[in-house]
Amino acid sequence: MPRRLPDLEAWAIFAKVAETGSFARAAQELGLANPTVSKAITRLEARLGVALLARTSRQLTLTEGGRGVLERATRILREGEAAEDEATEQSAAPRGRVRVSAPLSFGIGYMAATLPGFLAAYPEVTLDIALSDRHVDLIAEGFDLALRIARLEDSSLLARRLCTVRLLPVAAPAYLDAHGRPSHPAELRDHRALAYTGGASPGLWRFTHPQFGEEAVTPRVGLWTDNADLLAPALRAGAGLALQPEFLVWRDLQEGALEVVMPDWSAPPLALYLLMPPSPLRPLRVQVVIDHLAQALKEAPWSCEQG
Structure with missing residues (x-):
């Protein structure tokens, strides 16, 4: 018996419903009537013999079966849109x-x-x-x-x-004047650190030197945060050192509010x-x-x- 063609429209509609989390919003974005979207999902679930979405009066969530096929459904939707864009004047x-x-x-x-x-x-x-x-x-x-x-x-x-x-070890000049300017990563253990909790090894700072090789240190942390922006006021106030991405501190470095510590050592860049x-x-x-x-x-x- 010949195999039926896949219901590509229903797969694309399912991907849009999963993306938006709503039958009504999916219908609006696709320019379809709400019943058309609902019927397409029902039709697809009947064809597969498995529920793709769990529906309540307040919430719409993917079932385990729905999560398992979502990536392919999304690919059908995106590639269909891309093909139409290339083939029609709408691409302009x-x-x-x-x-x-x-x-x-x-x-x-x-x-x-x-x-x-x-x-x-x-x-x-x-x-x-x-x-x-x-x-x-x-x-x-x-x-x-x-x-x-x-x-x-x-x-x-x-x-x-x-x-x-680049990730730069930085501190305010006033802090360094008071506590000393470290020249080797091992000296960071004597300093107070302000640390970001993201990354593979939060609190473990790694550095390399062209002559002395690699060093890793776990400084004494006085402030942890999951957003590096929060460290900026404490840094400027001289509360400690931090290993910060350059895009967060380049202005402070230009203006002299912060300075780079151990300039001969570099942290592995992102x-x-x-x-x-x-x-x-x-x-x-x-x-x-x-x-x-x-x-x-x-x-x-x-x-x-x-x-």
Whole structure:
């Protein structure tokens, strides 16, 4: 017996419902009637013999079966949109919603400044930006792309490297005048540290030297936080030393409010990446966001290396 063609429309509708968390919002974004969306999900579940969504009067959640097929459903939706963009005149005028994840401090400090220019250039594209230092699951949470500052591990995601992000040990001159200027990582144990809880080994600071090799130290921490911006007032007030990304401290360094400690030693750098789902096909509305952010952010004044 010939195998039936897959119900591609229902798969795409399921992906949009999962992305938006709502039948009504999915219908609105797809330009469909609410009953059409509901019937498509019912039709797909009947065909598969498994529930994809758990529905209550207040909440819509993915079942285990729904989570298992979401990545493929999302790929069907995205590749269908990309194919239509390429084949129709609409490719000249990108439109629709693009979901972006970005780190909190970086998003407010640098990404935000790039948005007015984008919105003016692409008035029919709607940006939905979530700021968090949490590493989101792009596929499961329905994001089109993410900015991430990290040492990127092996991943099925596509990654576009924009620039190096140096980590600098810094302190206020007044603090260093009072407590001394360390010249070796081992001396940091005698100092008070202000530390970020993110990263693979929070509180463990690693450094390298061209002559003396590698050193690791666990300083005495007086303040922990999951957002490095919070450390700035304490740093400027002379409360201790911190290992901070350059984009957070470059202005203070220029103005003399902070200075780099142990300039002959360097911490392993991070990098700024644009991460995308694995499919090489992307709707034009997503591609223009990628191109805009890549161009705007690789020219950041604190960047020590172009991507």
